[in-house]
Amino acid sequence: MTHRPLSKKGWLANYSELIGGWRRKPDADDDALDALQDAVLRMLEAGVGKVANPAAYLKRSIQNHKIDKHRHQTAFPSIPLDELDDHAVSELPGPEAEAHSSKLLADLQSALEELPLVCRQVYIHHRIEGCTHAEIARALGISTDMVEKHMTRAVRHLNNRLQHYA
Template identity: 50%
Template sequence: MPRAAYPRKDWLAHYAELIGRWRRGGRGREDGEDAMHDTVLGMLEGGVGAICDPRAYMARGTSNRLISWHRHVNALEFTSLDAMSDAEHPSMPGADGGIRFQQLADALAEALEELPLKCRQVYVMCRLEGWSHSEIAREMGLSRSMVEKYMTRSVRHINVRLQNHGPY
C-alpha cells in the first residue's frame, strides 16, 4: 500500500521544486541542474542546519554558480587556428622560427604528459579538438563543474611549464 502523500517541509522539498523548475525550463537546463547539484553538495558538506533559509540558499547558490560559469566560459574564449585567416595566424619572425616552434611543441607535449590522464584528456578535447565543456562532460561522464576544474588545473600547469617559451 502506498504511503500517504504529505508536503515536505525540509530542504529536500525546495530541492525538488527548484530542480523541477530547471527541468521544465528550456535553454541551459543541464547547466542549471549541474549548478543546483553543486550547490546542494556544498550545502550538505557545510551542514544543512547552519542555513536559515535553505530555499533561498539553493536558489541564490545556483544562480551564482551559473553566473560564474558564464563568466568563466566567456573569459576563456578562443579561436581555433582553422577558423583564422592566413593573415591572422600567429607567426614567428626570423630564420629560427621553425626551431622555436618545435621547442614549444616539444615542451607542450612534455607538459601534457605530466598531467593526470583526465586533465590531459579534457585539455586536448577542449583546446586542441574544440569541444565545449558540456560536450566533454557528457562524453566523459563528468559534471561540467569537474570538467572546468580539470581544465583550470591543466591550463595553470601548462602556463607554468611554458613560461620560458614566451615571445622572443
C-alpha cells in the first residue's frame, strides 16, 4: 500500500510558494527571507487560526519589513567599513585622531551609563549588535512599543550629550 504525500494547506502552502518564488530569482533578497521567517514565527506564536488570511498576512509583513528597512537606510545612511578609504575615517592626523576617538568613546560610555539599564540594553542590542526591535522585545521580555520608546529616549539622550562632536 503506497502513501500519497499530504497536500499542503493553509499558511504552509503560502509559505512554500513565497520561498520557492524567491529561490528562483537570481537576485534573491535575504532580508525578505528573514522577514518571512519572522512573520511565520509571529503567526505561529499568536496562533495560526487568529490570522484570517495567511497569504495576505505574510506578503504584507514582508512589504512592511522592506519599507522599514528603506526608511532606516534613508534616515541612517551608512558605508561599510571596508569601503572607506583611510583618509575618510578621520580628518585629524595621527595622535590627534586617536585622542579624539578615545575621548568620543569615553564620552559615549559615560552617556550610556547615565541611561536606565533597560534603555541602555535596548540601544546596545539595536545599534551595536544589530538586533531588530522584535528580537530585543523577546530577549528583554518587553513589548516592541516599549523597545521603540527606550530607543527614542536613548537616542535623544545621546544626541544631547554628544552634540559637540557633530
